[in-house]
Amino acid sequence: MTQLQLYHKIRSLVWRKYLSESIENIESEIIDYMRERNCTTIVIAGFSVKLFGENLVLEKLPFINLNQLEFDFSEK
Numbered sequence: 001m002t003q004l005q006l007y008h009k010i011r012s013l014v015w016r017k018y019l020s021e022s023i024e025n026i027e028s029e030i031i032d033y034m035r036e037r038n039c040t041t042i043v044i045a046g047f048s049v050k051l052f053g054e055n056l057v058l059e060k061l062p063f064i065n066l067n068q069l070e071f072d073f074s075e076k
Contacts (some may be wrong), residue, residue: 027056030056031051031056034051039051047059047061048061
């Protein structure tokens with residue numbers, strides 16, 4: 001491994017540790033938001049967020065193109 005590769009790996013590690021530390025804060029803010037509104041499920045901007053006790057379950061919803069109609073021209 002070169003010095004430059006080592007440097008990039010160290011920077012990557014520092015950045016990932018920083019991101020992992022902020023996850024708990026973000027999750028608690030989302031949980032607080034959902035509890036304030038007495039809801040267990042939120043659908044927002046292509047994601048479904050469900051609250052089970054203290055755990056959040058995130059699901060990316062399928063993309064639906066609303067700007068273009070699709071036609072099936074195949075012969076049946």
